Amino acid sequence: MQRRTLIRTALASSVAAALPAAFAQGSGNWPTGKPITYLVPFPAGGTTDVLGRLIGQKLGPALGTTVIIDNKGGAGGSVGSEIGARAAPDGFTLVGGTISSHAINISLYPKLGYDPQKSFAPVTLIGTNPVVLVVNQASPCKTLKDVIEASKAKAGGLSSASAGTGTSQHLALELLAYKSGVKFTHIPYKGSGPAIQDVIGGQVDMMFDTTVVAGPHIQSGKLRAIAVTSAKRLASMPDVPTVAESGVPGLRDFEVVSWQAIFVPANTPAPVVDRLHAEIRKILATPEMQDKLKGFGMEPADLSTTQIAAFQKAEVEKWAQVIKAAGIKPD
Numbered sequence: 001m002q003r004r005t006l007i008r009t010a011l012a013s014s015v016a017a018a019l020p021a022a023f024a025q026g027s028g029n030w031p032t033g034k035p036i037t038y039l040v041p042f043p044a045g046g047t048t049d050v051l052g053r054l055i056g057q058k059l060g061p062a063l064g065t066t067v068i069i070d071n072k073g074g075a076g077g078s079v080g081s082e083i084g085a086r087a088a089p090d091g092f093t094l095v096g097g098t099i100s101s102h103a104i105n106i107s108l109y110p111k112l113g114y115d116p117q118k119s120f121a122p123v124t125l126i127g128t129n130p131v132v133l134v135v136n137q138a139s140p141c142k143t144l145k146d147v148i149e150a151s152k153a154k155a156g157g158l159s160s161a162s163a164g165t166g167t168s169q170h171l172a173l174e175l176l177a178y179k180s181g182v183k184f185t186h187i188p189y190k191g192s193g194p195a196i197q198d199v200i201g202g203q204v205d206m207m208f209d210t211t212v213v214a215g216p217h218i219q220s221g222k223l224r225a226i227a228v229t230s231a232k233r234l235a236s237m238p239d240v241p242t243v244a245e246s247g248v249p250g251l252r253d254f255e256v257v258s259w260q261a262i263f264v265p266a267n268t269p270a271p272v273v274d275r276l277h278a279e280i281r282k283i284l285a286t287p288e289m290q291d292k293l294k295g296f297g298m299e300p301a302d303l304s305t306t307q308i309a310a311f312q313k314a315e316v317e318k319w320a321q322v323i324k325a326a327g328i329k330p331d
Contacts, residue, residue: 036066041072049069055067067094077105104171107323118266121273127299133229135199139205143227144251158206161188162208169208180248227243234297277305
């Protein structure tokens with residue numbers, strides 16, 4: 001009887017030990033038709049949402065399943081990211097991470113419900129892109145100097161919308177205020193979509209936003225581009241100067257670059273992460289997606305998961321310094 005118990009115990013231990021290996025070997029069959037949820041921690045219409053839908057449309061068929069976009073906006077991407085961090089690490093939950101949700105917020109919110117590095121495993125860095133300062137087409141401001149002077153003349157300064165506190169749009173504004181010594185009034189929204197609509201409608205004076213969101217409205221004539229936050233002018237907007245070119249004192253080294261990535265909950269099996277990385281990499285490498293990314297003003301990226309982790313770590317450290325130096329606090 002004792003011997004049978006020992007044999008059963010040994011067999012159980014062997015089976016348990018073999019499960020991760022079996023999972024790894026069988027990962028080629030994953031996800032076995034079960035739908036994958038792609039969490040977008042911002043409302044529909046923003047950069048993360050647009051990219052998530054483009055990638056999801058291709059990723060579903062590549063994996064033999066469907067990818068469902070689930071928008072969970074709030075707190076600069078923190079609400080949806082926390083939901084993603086708590087999801088089962090089984091490969092059926094993807095999280096659209098950004099510079100705000102996965103680099104900035106950890107230094108901005110004292111009680112963030114997740115750690116941007118420890119709570120997730122990186123899958124893909126989609127690309128990087130600068131943000132562009134825009135005003136309504138009816139605004140009298142034509143240059144950054146005009147914006148600065150108008151803000152000096154208005155009590156409380158010009159109002160500036162953002163996709164939420166701690167987003168790249170917000171940080172770009174705070175960096176402009178910090179370096180120029182000029183006050184602005186920050187108006188946070190729960191995403192780029194509703195924020196930029198109020199700039200178009202004239203309810204808010206201006207906004208820093210990604211070229212993905214602002215580009216179509218600039219092309220349609222609803223918004224006027226004032227300056228881009230990259231070190232060099234964009235090929236997609238060659239006539240729009242950089243902030244550093246504005247001639248405003250203190251802004252010669254001004255640069256803010258946003259980024260978009262895809263993460264999964266920490267402890268997701270490595271074979272699943274590798275499969276996702278490989279499939280999404282194929283999608284992003286197609287001429288169609290490369291053209292779309294460049295059309296958005298994005299610089300496509302092709303980094304390994306290890307390189308993405310190192311990049312993210314550097315970004316977390318960089319923005320921690322900026323937030324501390326500028327004394328930025330959540331609204």
